[in-house]
Amino acid sequence: MLASLTVPIQMPALVIKLEPGYKQHTVADGRSRVIVGMSVTAANSSEHDSAVGVIDKAVRSLKTIPEAVCADAAYASGNNRASFDERGIRLVSPPPKARTYTGDKYFTVEEFVYDEIGDVFTCPAGEILKYIGRVKDRPNQRRYAGLRRVCRKCKLKDKCTKSDRRQLKVGVNHAALILFQAESRTESFKKLYRSRAPVIEGVFAEAKEWHGLRRAWRRGMAKMQQQCLLIAAVINYKRLATHTNGCYRVLSALKTAIGYLFWHFSSHLWNENRPSPQINRI
Ligand code: SF4
Incomplete structure (x- = not known):
């Protein structure tokens, strides 16, 4: 204990x-x-x-x-x-339950499906978010983002982000966290x-x-x-x-x-x- x-x-x-x-x-x-x-x-x-x-x-x-x-x-x-x-x-x-900075207003990371082999997320609209680099000053965190031209036209944008495109920040062992949540x-x-x-x-x-x-x-x-x-x-x-x-x-x-x-x-x-x-x- x-x-x-x-x-x-x-x-x-x-x-x-x-x-x-x-x-x-x-x-x-x-x-x-x-x-x-x-x-x-x-x-x-x-x-x-x-x-x-x-x-x-x-x-x-x-x-x-x-x-x-x-x-x-x-x-x-x-x-x-x-x-x-x-x-x-x-x-x-x-x-812990995933949260966004805006409370329940936008999709949390749990609503994005992670593919460990391809190292990409699939968003609720079925689009792909790719790895774009580490978070500055936080070597244990990784950033993923969708394409601007896709997010701008997306029907779910109001529930996803107010920026040009949605970004996700997750730990380097995100796959382990998903298993952990299931367990x-x-x-x-x-x-x-x-x-x-x-x-x-x-x-x-x-x-x-x-x-x-x-x-x-x-x-x-x-x-x-x-x-x-x-x-x-x-x-x-x-x-x-x-x-x-x-x-x-x-x-x-x-x-x-x-x-x-x-x-x-x-x-x-x-x-x-x-x-x-x-x-x-x-
Ligand atoms: S705004 Fe972008 S990331 Fe969010 S659901 Fe739409 S396409 Fe997917």
């Missing part, structure tokens, strides 16, 4: 207009609810870009490949679906996706309510990572204690380990915040 949580930093109430924050991406095992992977990014970064990295890290540390990864809709994209396919992992994350309508996909929320949202609720993940304790990515790792360790120790039926020796070992982690964390912070010694130059 993969999901993200945005953690704002503690700010005085008067200056909450531009609030810095961090995003924690967490991977938890579906059965045991043990946290098996995590990464922290800036709050304004996209989930799309973090999914593959955090799962790869979890796979490397577990030395096993999961059958499926259930993630919230923010992680759904054609690129992620293609990357998970390459790794032999099923991505269960509902792809998201199957019963097995929906069933797996329903199992996601109780696990991962429960882990987040536990971390926020009982272990202080509601707010960042310190500024800075490294300090936020330390906070997240510390909280994840405490949650996993609790799972371990439950699995060992509260055995006295295990509990006492856990208490020592958690104490050590807190000591290590606070001494590290203290060293970082300590002012550097003055050097007197003569």
